[in-house]
Amino acid sequence: MKRFKDIISGIYIGFIAVLLYAPILVLIVESFNSSRSRVTWGGFTLSWYVKLFNNNQILEAFITTVLLAFGSAAIAILIGVPGALGIHAMGRKRYKTMMALTNIPMLNADIVTGIALMLWFVHFIPLSFGSVLLAHISFNIPYVILSVMPRIQQMNVSIYEATRDLGAGPVYAFFHVLLPELLPGILSGFFMAFTLSMDDFVITYFTKGAGVNTLSTMIYGQIKKGIKPEMYALSTLIFVLVSLLLSIGTGISAKKEH
Amino acid sequence: MSNIILKMDSISKSFDGKAILSDFDLEIRRNEFVTLLGPSGCGKSTILRIIGGFVRPDKGRVLFEGKDITALPPEKRNVNTVFQKYSLFPHMNVEENIAFGLKLKKKSPEYIRDKVQYALNLVNLEGYEKRDTLSLSGGQQQRVAIARAIVNEPELLLLDEPLGALDLKLRHGMQRELIKIKQEVGITFLYVTHDQEEALMMSDRIIVMNKGIIQQAGDSKSIYDEPQNAFVADFIGESNIIGALMVKDLLVRIQGVDIPCVDTGFGENVPVDVVIRPEDIEIVPENMGYINGRVMSVIFKGAYYEIKVQSEDFSWQVQSVNPAPVGEMVGMTVLPDNIQIMHKPASEDEEVVKDE
Numbered sequence: 300m301k302r303f304k305d306i307i308s309g310i311y312i313g314f315i316a317v318l319l320y321a322p323i324l325v326l327i328v329e330s331f332n333s334s335r336s337r338v339t340w341g342g343f344t345l346s347w348y349v350k351l352f353n354n355n356q357i358l359e360a361f362i363t364t365v366l367l368a369f370g371s372a373a374i375a376i377l378i379g380v381p382g383a384l385g386i387h388a389m390g391r392k393r394y395k396t397m398m399a400l401t402n403i404p405m406l407n408a409d410i411v412t413g414i415a416l417m418l419w420f421v422h423f424i425p426l427s428f429g430s431v432l433l434a435h436i437s438f439n440i441p442y443v444i445l446s447v448m449p450r451i452q453q454m455n456v457s458i459y460e461a462t463r464d465l466g467a468g469p470v471y472a473f474f475h476v477l478l479p480e481l482l483p484g485i486l487s488g489f490f491m492a493f494t495l496s497m498d499d500f501v502i503t504y505f506t507k508g509a510g511v512n513t514l515s516t517m518i519y520g521q522i523k524k525g526i527k528p529e530m531y532a533l534s535t536l537i538f539v540l541v542s543l544l545l546s547i548g549t550g551i552s553a554k555k556e557h
Numbered sequence: 558m559s560n561i562i563l564k565m566d567s568i569s570k571s572f573d574g575k576a577i578l579s580d581f582d583l584e585i586r587r588n589e590f591v592t593l594l595g596p597s598g599c600g601k602s603t604i605l606r607i608i609g610g611f612v613r614p615d616k617g618r619v620l621f622e623g624k625d626i627t628a629l630p631p632e633k634r635n636v637n638t639v640f641q642k643y644s645l646f647p648h649m650n651v652e653e654n655i656a657f658g659l660k661l662k663k664k665s666p667e668y669i670r671d672k673v674q675y676a677l678n679l680v681n682l683e684g685y686e687k688r689d690t691l692s693l694s695g696g697q698q699q700r701v702a703i704a705r706a707i708v709n710e711p712e713l714l715l716l717d718e719p720l721g722a723l724d725l726k727l728r729h730g731m732q733r734e735l736i737k738i739k740q741e742v743g744i745t746f747l748y749v750t751h752d753q754e755e756a757l758m759m760s761d762r763i764i765v766m767n768k769g770i771i772q773q774a775g776d777s778k779s780i781y782d783e784p785q786n787a788f789v790a791d792f793i794g795e796s797n798i799i800g801a802l803m804v805k806d807l808l809v810r811i812q813g814v815d816i817p818c819v820d821t822g823f824g825e826n827v828p829v830d831v832v833i834r835p836e837d838i839e840i841v842p843e844n845m846g847y848i849n850g851r852v853m854s855v856i857f858k859g860a861y862y863e864i865k866v867q868s869e870d871f872s873w874q875v876q877s878v879n880p881a882p883v884g885e886m887v888g889m890t891v892l893p894d895n896i897q898i899m900h901k902p903a904s905e906d907e908e909v910v911k912d913e
C-alpha cells in the first residue's frame with residue numbers, strides 16, 4: 300500500500316516537473332539545433348552561440364544587464380539592510396505599518412510600477428541608464444528587507460549588547476558582530492535582487508528611454524523582426540546563469556542554518 | 558567618596574505606550590549584593606538595561622559615583638553585564654571570549670594571559686581555555702560569561718537571571734559559587750531573579766518589585782519575616798494570607814477569634830490583612846488552640862509534612878514535622894510574634910503599594 304502511494308506521488312511530481320521544465324528543455328535543445336526550422340532537428344551545432352558572441356548589440360545589452368543587476372542589487376543592499384534594522388527597532392504598530400508598505404511594491408503589478416516610475420522620472424531626469432537603475436533599486440529594496448528581516452529577528456541581541464558592554468563602539472560592534480550574523484540574509488537578498496533585476500522586462504521597458512537596452516528589452520525588439528536562433532542560445536545562457544546564482548544563494552543560506 | 562555607587566533618580570520608561578517603570582528610584586551601596594526580585598515582566602531586565610546603557614529612559618537620571626551617566630553609551634560605563642540569554646561569541650573559544658574586553662582596551666598579552674587564568678580559576682574552569690563555547694554546558698557557558706565580565710574589573714556587575722536556564726541542582730551549586738566570587742573580587746553585584754529562594758540565600762539586600770514598583774526593600778530576614786503587604790507575603794514563599802480585624806493594639810480577630818499579637822498603631826476595629834507562615838502554625842488537639850478545622854490532606858515533603866486544614870471558608874496551610882489524622886478535627890495555635898499584620902490595600906490597584 301505504502302509503495303503504491305510512493306509511486307503515485309513520484310509520478311505526480313514527475314508530471315509537474317515535466318510541465319515546468321519541458322519548455323525550457325525544448326529551448327535549450329533548439330539552441331543547439333543547426334536547422335533554422337523549429338520542428339526539424341538538423342544536427343548539433345554551436346554556431347548560434349558563436350553568432351551570439353559576435354553580435355555587438357547583444358554583447359552591449361548583456362553588459363548593461365549585468366551592470367544594472369549588480370549595481371541595483373548592491374545599492375539596494377546598502378539601503379535595505381540599514382532600513383530593515385531601523386524598521387526592526389520600531390515599536391510594534393510602526394513596524395507593522397512599515398512592513399505592509401514594504402509589501403505593496405512587490406504585490407503591485409509591474410506595469411503600474413513601470414508607468415508610475417516613468418511619469419515620475421520624466422519630470423526630473425532624462426530617461427537613461429540612470430533612470431532604469433533607480434527603478435531597479437526601488438523594486439529591489441523590499442526584497443532585500445524581506446530576506447534580511449528574518450535574520451534580524453532570529454539574531455541573539457545579547458551578543459551585540461555584550462560586545463558593546465565589553466567596550467566596543469557601535470561601529471566596531473556593527474562590523475564585527477551584526478554584519479557577520481546578517482551575512483547569509485544579505486547574500487540571499489543580493490542574489491534575489493540580482494536575478495529579479497536580470498529578469499525584469501516591464502519596468503525596464505517603461506523607464507529605459509531610447510538607446511538603452513537590456514537583454515530582455517533587446518530580445519523583445521528583435522522578436523518584432525522574427526526570432527533568430529541566437530535568441531535561443533542567449534535565453535539558454537540566461538537560464539543557466541540565473542539557476543547558478545539561485546543555487547549559490549540557497550546554498551549559502553542552507554549552509555548557515557546548520 | 559560616597560558610599561552610594563549607583564543611584565537611579567525617578568526613572569520612567571514605556572514601551573509601545575505601556576508604562577513599565579514610573580518614577581523609579583534605586584540606590585546601591587558599594588560592595589553590596591543587591592537582588593531585584595519580582596515576577597516575570599515586572600521590569601527587572603529593563604532596569605538593568607537602563608543601568609547598562611542599552612535602554613534610554615524616557616525621564617529621570619542614572620548617577621554612577623555621583624556622575625550623571627544617563628546619556629553615556631554602554632562601552633563608556635564602568636559596568637559589565639552577565640546577560641539573561643547566552644551571549645558568548647559563538648566563533649571564539651573560551652579564552653578569546655574572556656580576553657575580548659581586555660583586547661579592546663589594548664592590554665598587554667601577558668596581562669591578558671594572567672587575567673584569563675585568574676578568571677578561569679575563579680569560575681572553576683581551569684584547562685578550558687581552548688574549548689569551543691558551543692561544546693560547553695549551560696552552566697559552563699554562564700561561568701565563562703561571568704569570567705568575561707569580571708576580568709574587566711567593573712565597579713558594578715549586573716547579572717540578569719544568570720542561572721535562570723540551569724536545572725535546580727546546578728543552580729544551587731552556582732549560587733554558592735557566585736557568593737564566593739563576589740567575596741573574592743569585591744565587586745558590587747546587582748542581581749536579578751524571579752526565584753525567591755535564590756534571592757533569600759544570596760543577597761545582602763532584596764528589592765521586591767511588582768509592575769515596576771518597589772514593594773519592599775530590606776535584608777532577607779526582614780523580607781521573609783515582616784512582609785509589608787500581601788504581594789510580598791505571597792511572593793516570598795508560601796503563606797496564609799487572610800482578612801482580619803484589628804480589635805485594638807496587641808489583639809487581632811481572625812475568623813471570629815481574638816488572638817494576641819505584637820502589633821500596635823493600627824487603630825481600633827480596623828480591617829487588616831494577616832500573614833502567618835505555614836511553619837509557624839502548630840497543630841494541637843481540637844479546642845486546645847485558637848481555631849478549629851478539619852484536616853483535608855497531608856503530604857510528606859521529605860523534611861516536613863504539608864497539611865491543609867479547612868476552617869470555615871479558609872484553607873490553612875501548615876508545615877509540621879508530625880503528621881495529622883486526615884478527616885479529623887484539630888486545633889491550631891500560633892505565637893503572637895509570628896502573626897504579621899498588614900494594612901489592607903485601599904483598592905485592587907493599590908495592591909501595588911509604594912514602599913517608603
Ligand SMILES: Nc1ncnc2c1ncn2[C@@H]1O[C@H](COP(=O)(O)OP(=O)(O)OP(=O)(O)O)[C@@H](O)[C@H]1O
Pocket residue numbers: 572573577595596597598599600601602603604641751
Ligand atoms: N524592547 C522592548 N520593546 C517592547 N516591549 C518591551 C521591550 N523590552 C521590554 N518590554 C516589555 O516590558 C516589560 C518588562 O520587561 P522586562 O524584560 O524588564 O521584564 P523582566 O522583569 O525582566 O521579566 P523576565 O523575568 O521575564 O525576564 C514586559 O512586558 C516586556 O514585554
Ligand SMILES: [Mg+2]
Pocket residue numbers: 601602603641717
Ligand atoms: Mg528579564
